Amino acid sequence: MTVHESRAEIPSQYARESPPHPETLVNFRVGLSSIDKAGLEKALYDVSVPGSPLYGKHLSVDEVKSYTSASSISVAAVTEWLAEYGITDVRLETAVHDYISFTAPVYVANDLFDTEFHSFVHLPTGKRAIRTLQYSIPKELVSHVSVVQPSTSFDLAKPLGISVSYGKRDNVNASCANTIVPECLQDLYDIPTTPATQSSNRIAVPGLIEYWAQYADLEAFLERLRPDIPSNTTFSVEFIDGGTNPQGPQYAGYEANLDTQYTVGMATNVSTTFISVGPNNTDGAAIGFLDVVEYLYNMTYPPQVMSMSYGYEEWWLTPAQAEQICDVYMALGARGTSLIFGSGDGGVSGAEVNDTCTEFLPAFPGGCPYITSVGGTYSINPELSTNFSSGGFSGYFPRPSYQEQAVAPFLENLGDTYARLFNASGRGFPDIAAQAHNVEIITGGETVYINGTSCAGPIFASMVALVNDRLIAAGRPPLGFLNPFLYNNTQIFTDITAGDSNAGCGTDGFNATVGWDPITGLGTPNFRKMLEAAGLPNND
Known part of the structure; x- marks a missing residue:
């Protein structure tokens, strides 16, 4: 034995x-x-690396299964x-x-x-x-x-909803420097209001831990902040593991409302599906993470984008369990789905703030190389890094080749600082960043302002969905697994070089700096530059 x-x-x-x-x-x-995990990884990169002869030729369920069986x-x-x-x-x-x-x-x-x-x-x-x-x-x-x-992985009482700071405010300055609404993001990131046209184009938004998305709150949000589109524009709902989606102010979940309001409200006319994950999970300590991705994977036509705002500390899962989940993300990416996660809200201490840790705690799934991790910024002109944006280096997953050139200068400049506190050969995250401070939503009929990388995830997911819509209209495949495209096209980002460090574990954490850094990644995206990088016209 x-x-x-x-x-x-x-x-x-x-x-x-x-x-x-x-x-x-x-x-x-x-x-x-799996019979050929290495073969699936090669197939994923073959369909995801720009310039590859197989770029965009995403795999069917049967093709993926030929590797994972x-x-x-x-x-x-x-x-x-x-x-x-x-x-x-x-x-x-x-x-x-x-x-x-x-x-x-x-x-x-x-x-x-x-x-x-x-x-x-x-x-x-x-x-x-x-x-x-x-x-x-x-x-x-x-x-x-x-x-x-079950064996060595212990269930969390619940996965960590990454958007943890919110509160009602009576007198918020309406300028984008203090409060973020869709119009601010459209101006800041060049996001169009032009409606999407492709009915096959979809975003999936999973909801866990009994956070429920409210139709009435979305309608009020659109009426107030997107008056240019019908206020009855809504989302569809699908259920797994005994999930439900009850309606009423007492059932409003700020996480679910944030995710639906900033996909429906930003990706104009792209179909959004809220997937309510109930308590009857079959994936053990993954408590729904694995179930929801396998549910999407098994669809004949999976959604082109999934935005998810929940996470763990990486150490909570054993390496084998984390690898099992990450491999399923690889499989869904090979099918053509972009997987986008908020990086976490604990700085270098992981998904939530922790000043007692004695080494940096990477968040999961941010360390998985097959997903896109989104950190947080605040302010405008310039945008600045937030002090809560989780980032660092995985203790389980090695650094993938697609980010080696971007990450190496950061580590070289860092030198021996924090040398014994993190795995310098690990996968670095986040990959990019977006606004994550004082983002306005409506929940339970009231206006609240959210702080957290949960905000940044659906904002970027909406931009990807709008690019996909134009690709599909041009007879081309969606972007799929994003990271090779992103790291090959760093010109689409505004580099964030100043702001707050992501403190944690009794340290000041990492700082934003020129180039990639483990707080804002490559920077914040520009939609028109994304179109150009995808070979699409950038005029409406």
Whole structure:
């Protein structure tokens, strides 16, 4: 037997209790290794790197599955291993990856994985879970098994909604220097008001943790801040994992309202779908992150853009679990979907502010190389970096080649500063930035002003959707996985070189500087320059 996954300590907010009764039944999923992960990554870059002969030739579900399926040898090897322990009632589940699912009592699982499962309690909620801090599998199965759930990854009580600071204000200066509304963004980033024309062009906006999007709030938002479009313009809703979307001021979720108001209200006439993710998740500690992406992946025609405003601390997931989720982002990117996430609101301490950490805490999924991470700015003329914009370097994922040339000068100039606090060879994030301070929304019938990179994500997603609309109208494919395009076209960004540092972990954090930096990335986007880079005319 060889150790497959382990974690050094119990996550904060959890406490270990006594071992569960030996006969307690646990539902397990063994993730099987993809037959050709390297092949899928190559295929992703082939369709995503400008100038490639296959650029824009995105893959079908079957084409992706030819890379991500498990081999028959892996299925047989794992099934035979389970049978040795009397586990014969197994089910092969097919998603992006393949899984073998089974139910076993704790005493059998302890022998199977050469470990001791314990009951752990999440102290704030009292929720209990059976987990272990280490498990092993036979050495000959290491190449066949990617991850086991549940095992060493602990559920968050909820994923972190990244937009965490908001409040009503009675007397806000109406200028764009103090309050951000759609008109400000249109002026600042050259975003057109011209309606999109392609009915196939869509944005997906997932909603988690019972944040619900309100039709009445969107109508009031459009009536007040986009009077040039019909105020009854709205979004569609789809449900997974038992999701709902109740209406009424008492159900208004600022995160969901922000995401829908700044997609419907910015990507004029692009269809927005709000995907309500309920509590019946099948992805273990991912608590809906994996389920929603697999749901989109399995569509015959997935949305061209997904904007998501939730995150974790990277360390909360084990490397294997984080890799499993990141690989699904790779698969959806290969299908032609741009995946856009706010970078987080904790500076160098991750998704939320933390001054007690002893090393920098990268946020997830910002460190995944197959998504576009968006940091935050404030003010205008010039725009400045915000002190909460999460950024840094992944502890799990190496730096991808597409950003090496951009990131290297920053690290060279940084020298030995913070040398022992972060992984200098990790994937750097964010990739870009956009406005994230005092962004006006309506929620529960009231006007509030949001601070957070949750604002920046849907703003940029709307710009991408509008570029896609013109590409589709010209008979061309959508942008898909964005990062190779972005790092190959740095001229489309306004470089942010001043502002606040993203303090955290008892340090001042990183500063905005010339070129890429881990607080504003490459800078803030200009729509007309994006059109030019995509080979489209930039006049309306």
